[in-house]
Amino acid sequence: MSIEVTTTGTPGDGSVGLVETSALRLFSPPDSLSLAGGGQLGEITVSYETYGTLSADRDNAIFVCHALTGDAHAAGHHGASSTKPGWWDDFIGPGKGLDTDRYFVICANVLGGCQGTTGPSDESPDGGTRWGLDFPFITIDDIVTVHRALIERLGIDRLLAVIGGSLGGMQVLEWAARFPDTIHSAIVLASGAKLSARGIAFNAIGRRAILVDPAFHDGDYYSHDQLPRFGLALARMVAHVTYLSEASIEMKFGRRLQEGDRLAYDLARETEFQVESYLHHQGKQFVERFDANSYLYLTRAMDYFDLAATHGSLTDALGRGDARFLVVSYSTDWLFPSSQSREVVTAMVSAERDVTMIEFESPYGHDAFLIEHEQLRGVVAPFLEQTLELVRGSS
Amino acid sequence: MPGPDAEMIDELLLEQVDDGSRVIDLGCGDGRLMERLRTERGCRVMGVELGEAEVTAVIGRGLSVIRADLDQGLGDIPDDSFDTAVLSQTLQQVHHPTTVLREMLRVARRALVVVPNFGHWRIRLKVIQQGRAPVTDSLPYEWYDTPNLHVCSMHDIRDLVDQLGMTAVREISIIGGRPVERAWWANLRADSALFVLERASQ
Numbered sequence: 001m002s003i004e005v006t007t008t009g010t011p012g013d014g015s016v017g018l019v020e021t022s023a024l025r026l027f028s029p030p031d032s033l034s035l036a037g038g039g040q041l042g043e044i045t046v047s048y049e050t051y052g053t054l055s056a057d058r059d060n061a062i063f064v065c066h067a068l069t070g071d072a073h074a075a076g077h078h079g080a081s082s083t084k085p086g087w088w089d090d091f092i093g094p095g096k097g098l099d100t101d102r103y104f105v106i107c108a109n110v111l112g113g114c115q116g117t118t119g120p121s122d123e124s125p126d127g128g129t130r131w132g133l134d135f136p137f138i139t140i141d142d143i144v145t146v147h148r149a150l151i152e153r154l155g156i157d158r159l160l161a162v163i164g165g166s167l168g169g170m171q172v173l174e175w176a177a178r179f180p181d182t183i184h185s186a187i188v189l190a191s192g193a194k195l196s197a198r199g200i201a202f203n204a205i206g207r208r209a210i211l212v213d214p215a216f217h218d219g220d221y222y223s224h225d226q227l228p229r230f231g232l233a234l235a236r237m238v239a240h241v242t243y244l245s246e247a248s249i250e251m252k253f254g255r256r257l258q259e260g261d262r263l264a265y266d267l268a269r270e271t272e273f274q275v276e277s278y279l280h281h282q283g284k285q286f287v288e289r290f291d292a293n294s295y296l297y298l299t300r301a302m303d304y305f306d307l308a309a310t311h312g313s314l315t316d317a318l319g320r321g322d323a324r325f326l327v328v329s330y331s332t333d334w335l336f337p338s339s340q341s342r343e344v345v346t347a348m349v350s351a352e353r354d355v356t357m358i359e360f361e362s363p364y365g366h367d368a369f370l371i372e373h374e375q376l377r378g379v380v381a382p383f384l385e386q387t388l389e390l391v392r393g394s395s
Numbered sequence: 396m397p398g399p400d401a402e403m404i405d406e407l408l409l410e411q412v413d414d415g416s417r418v419i420d421l422g423c424g425d426g427r428l429m430e431r432l433r434t435e436r437g438c439r440v441m442g443v444e445l446g447e448a449e450v451t452a453v454i455g456r457g458l459s460v461i462r463a464d465l466d467q468g469l470g471d472i473p474d475d476s477f478d479t480a481v482l483s484q485t486l487q488q489v490h491h492p493t494t495v496l497r498e499m500l501r502v503a504r505r506a507l508v509v510v511p512n513f514g515h516w517r518i519r520l521k522v523i524q525q526g527r528a529p530v531t532d533s534l535p536y537e538w539y540d541t542p543n544l545h546v547c548s549m550h551d552i553r554d555l556v557d558q559l560g561m562t563a564v565r566e567i568s569i570i571g572g573r574p575v576e577r578a579w580w581a582n583l584r585a586d587s588a589l590f591v592l593e594r595a596s597q
Contacts, residue, residue, distance in 0.1 A: 324459075342471045345461060350473045352417070352439070357471075358450055358462040378451050386457030 015085070016051040016093050016100050019076035021116060023047045026149045036141040046150050047072045047116025048108035051092060052100035054156070059391055061156045062098055062384070063147060064088065064107040065164030065171035068239075068298055069290055071115035074107035075100075090373040097377035103160065103384065110171075111146045112138045112298055114291035121222065121291040131293075133219035138297055140167075140305045144174045148182065158182050160388055163380070165189035165369040166336065167298070170305045173318070173344070177311050180321025185387045187326045187380060189369040190333050192340030193307040193314055193347075199335055202242050203299040206235030210292045219293050232292045233283030240282050245332035245365030253278060314347035324390075325355040326383045328376065330368040356383065400572055400586065404509055405431060407567060407574050407589055408481055411507050412436055416478035419443065419503060421465055421495070422485035426453035433458065441477075443469065466490045469498045477503040484587070486510050487543045496559055496592070505564075506592040512568075514548025514582040549582045552590060565591035 025043050027033040032042030049072045054061060064074055066087070075092035077085055088107075091097040098105050109117035112135070120135035151159060162183050164172045169191020176186045195203075210216060213231030221227055244252075253275040257263070264272055271277040311317035318325075325348055329341035338359045348355035360375055362368040369376065405428050412418055415437045420429050423442030426449075432438040442453050442460040453460040461471060466489050480503035482495065487510055489495050499506040511534060521529035528538035536543065547555075549568070556563050568578040568585035578584060 326454075346471050346473060349441070349471070349476050352476075354459050355441075356454060356459045356461070358447075358460075360447075378447075379454055382451065382455035386454070390457065 014093050014095060016076035019049055021047050021049050021072050023116060024150060024153055026153060033145060035136055036139040037137040039136045041136055044118045044146060046108050046146060048106060048150060049073055051075050051105045052103050054104040058156050059160060060102065060388065061104045061106060061159050062161045062163060063151060063159050064105060065162065065168035066107060067166040067168045072107050072109040097373055097380045108147055108150055110143045112294060114294040120293035120297055130222040139301050140170050140174045144171050144178060148179055158184060161185040161187055161384060163187035166191055167302050173307055176323055177307060177317040180323060183323045184391050185324040189328045190330055190336050190366055192336045193344055195302050195305055200303045202238060203303055205238050207296055207299060209234035210296060228292045229287045232287045232295060235295060236283045236286040237279040240279060242335045243366045245363060247332055247363040248365050251363060315350045318347050318353065319351035324387055325353060327357040329359045330362045331359060332363055333366045333368065335366040400569055403572060404483060408483065408507055409435060411591060412438060412479050418479045418481060419477045421480060421482045423453060423460065425449050426456045426458050429458050430456050465495050468494055469502055472502045474501055479503050479505045479507060481507045483509040487545045487547065490544060492545060493559060500561060500592060500594050508590045508592060509587055510552055511587045512549050512585045513546045514550060515586060516583045549585060549588050556592060560595045561592045562595045563590050564593050
């Protein structure tokens with residue numbers, strides 16, 4: 001099959017320009033996806049975008065795994081009037097960290113998501129009704145299996161790199177463990193081989209907020225006229241705090257008030273401090289674009305992820321294949337502290353694998369991988385360049 | 396801080412390493428030595444470096460590197476992961492030289508350590524003549540602006556190696572820009588020296 005390049009922007013302006021989301025159907029029965037948690041799922045729609053041009057040898061493809069609430073729209077704009085570019089537009093484009101003048105970049109929405117790929121907000125095959133909580137339990141394994149099938153369908157045997165941060169980094173690690181021969185390199189950002197107990201704890205609070213929202217209706221809010229907005233917004237507010245560091249939250253807000261410089265002594269004023277106002281705003285925006293059931297499914301997939309437990313040990317999981325690894329952590333990330341990255345590196349050194357690790361000093365906490373794009377480009381660009389050289393040198 | 400002897404010291408280190416062996420270069424800088432170990436000796440090399448610019452340079456050579464502070468130990472590296480650990484002109488710059496030496500022989504069978512020799516006669520003379528902290532060609536730093544936190548001679552290194560239960564299986568002095576094995580009056584004449592260390596129990 002031929003690959004349609006969705007990029008139409010002018011090169012050199014730092015943007016991939018106007019892009020469109022494409023969709024493919026995979027795992028049509030009888031080839032349904034066997035889920036790691038049991039059961040079958042098919043057919044699955046996968047929504048994805050691509051930027052740049054696939055080389056004739058098909059050796060310059062990079063797959064981007066998005067984080068918990070991301071989507072396939074990673075770079076460029078969806079329309080001439082759009083003011084909001086893709087979620088990683090600072091890092092993907094001509095001359096950027098993932099240089100679309102050199103590489104063919106693919107990003108797909110995850111299984112269980114709500115931005116085009118099959119998830120709980122879609123109609124179930126029984127017809128008429130939406131899946132809701134009848135959607136099967138999904139894991140990081142399942143998400144990666146679907147990504148892998150997409151790559152295969154696009155005619156790419158082996159990716160130059162698979163890259164992702166946070167939940168995306170988990171997908172990268174799972175990919176390296178499950179399909180080591182389909183990647184030349186793996187780039188793991190602000191992530192780890194499992195979610196910490198503290199991470200699970202924060203996810204639990206978020207889920208609880210959704211579950212107790214009177215509008216949740218056991219996940220069947222689609223057939224009611226109200227969404228569990230308060231629960232989902234509250235889940236987002238809690239999660240957002242875990243993405244910031246003490247330094248960044250102080251820097252951004254401090255104790256500054258939203259209006260004036262005097263305390264109101266009024267409990268009804270819920271957004272008196274700037275930090276309150278910011279969190280409310282984050283929550284409010286989030287419910288416009290995200291499905292509460294997807295949030296439940298994906299945070300659970302994140303909780304369940306434990307690479308060592310699934311594959312025997314980390315060394316067993318990451319010991320196969322010859323992919324090069326780049327592991328990046330951030331000094332103020334307390335959701336995925338550097339120790340989690342170091343654990344991965346130790347296993348890779350034991351397995352005599354090619355691994356590079358850098359902990360960056362950054363005040364931005366877990367979010368740093370989405371903010372400090374120049375710093376990240378500094379290591380990712382030469383890493384990719386060398387990997388491509390290695391691939392082309394040996395073929 | 397590649398001095399005039401840097402090239403020659405690299406040559407010397409390359410000679411001490413087995414073809415195809417696993418080498419970890421501590422304080423690897425921009426990866427100059429690592430690249431030669433890979434291309435000339437076919438070694439599987441990993442670097443450890445604190446500087447961000449240096450780490451980026453190593454990545455640009457297509458080599459693997461871990462950003463870490465040697466003074467914090469090498470906790471990420473399992474025991475016996477390497478055949479040889481290299482530490483060139485860095486021991487005098489770390490806060491905890493004993494920690495670094497112990498870590499080297501934990502992660503590798505052999506350690507190659509190059510240290511400047513503060514026992515050199517010219518340095519001694521400066522101290523006696525001028526009564527000041529010495530500034531020489533090989534140690535061109537003022538006392539208040541030097542990366543060298545520790546001042547030691549070859550005698551001092553030998554004592555420390557003994558004390559740590561290690562063996563110096565080889566000792567090569569660098570005298571006037573040339574490596575000399577079993578040199579006379581080494582501690583007076585050597586600008587720096589390479590010590591090849593192993594665990595005493597081996």
